[in-house]
Amino acid sequence: MSSSAPIQPGTVGGLLAKKIATFSENPVTMLRIERDGAVTRVVLDRPDVRNAFNAELIARLHEAIEGLAADEANRAIVLAGAGKTFCGGADVAWMRDSLELSHAANVADAAAMSRMFRAIDRAPQLVIGRIQGAALGGGAGLAAVCDVVVAASDAIFGFTETRLGILPAVISPFVLAKIGSSHARALALTGERFAAQRAQAIGLVHEVVAAGDLDDAVARIARELQSAAPTAVAKTKALFAAVGASTYDATLDLTAAAIAQQRTSVEGQAGLRAFLEKRPPPWAETGR
DSSP states (O other): OOOOEEOOTTSSOHHHHHHHHHHHHOTTSSEEEEEETTEEEEEEOOGGGTTOBOHHHHHHHHHHHHHHHTOTTOOEEEEEESTTOSBOSBOHHHHHHHTTOOHHHHHHHHHHHHHHHHHHHHOSSEEEEEEOSEEETHHHHHHHHSSEEEEETTOEEEOOGGGGTOOOTTTHHHHHHHHHHHHHHHHHHHOOEEEHHHHHHTTSOSEEEOGGGHHHHHHHHHHHHTTSOHHHHHHHHHHHHHHHTSOTTHHHHHHHHHHHHHHTSHHHHHHHHHHHTTSOOHHHHHTO
16 A cells, blocks of 8 residues: 555544544554545554453454544555564463353353444445465454455465364454355364465455565556446445345345445445446546
C-alpha cells in the first residue's frame, strides 16, 4: 500500500471513532490502524508474542472492525500482522489463565472471540488478509474469514488446536465455509501445518507471492475494488450470507428480490447507464 497515516478521528461515528483513534495513538493497545484513502489497514501489533490473541486483543479488534464497518468512506479492510508472523493463534499466558476459568467463564471467553470473527465476516467492505510467517489456530481462522487472502510463499498455516487437546470450535463455521468438510477434517483432525501453496490449492488462500511483494499484491486488489460499486459489494456479501442460510426453494424469491432492488436503486441505475453509454460509472471516477 502507499503511504499510510493513522485513521483520522471523525471518519466513523460516536464512541467507536474515539476508541479507534485511541488504538492508533496508544502503543500498548495491541492494535494499529492506518488509513490510506478508502483502504484501512488493521494491524495486530503484538510481534513479541507472534500477534497472539488474548481477551484484550479480541475485544479491541472486534470494536475496531465494527467501527470501520459503519464507515461508508471505507471501501476495504486489510488484516495484517506486525513483525515476522501474521498471527500465531492464542497467547500462551491467556491459555494458562483459562485453566483456572469455570465452564461459564470459558463459554463467555469463546463467545467473545466468536463475535469478533462474526463482525469481520459480516463487515460490508472487502476484507483482505495479508499473511506472512505463520497463521496458526485462530490465525488460520482469521485467514478463513477474509474475503481475499494473499500469502507470502514461505507462510505456514495450521488448524493446530487438536495438538493442544482443544477444538477449532469458534473458527469452524468460517473454515468449513471456506475450504469444505473434506479439507477441514484432513487438516484439523491431524493438526498438521501446511504450506501456502497447499492453502491456495484448497481455497484458504487466493494468491501466493514472494514476501517482498505482499504489499504490492494487496494494493493491486484494492485498486481492482475501485471498479466495483460500493453498495453492490456490500449487498453481494449480505446476499451470499443469506443464500447460504436459506433453503434452495427460498433462494428463488430471495435472489429475484435482491437483483430487482439493486437494478432500480440509484447506484444500479447509474452503473447500467454508464455501461450502455460506454463511460466509467461514478464510483470509478471518484474511487467511492
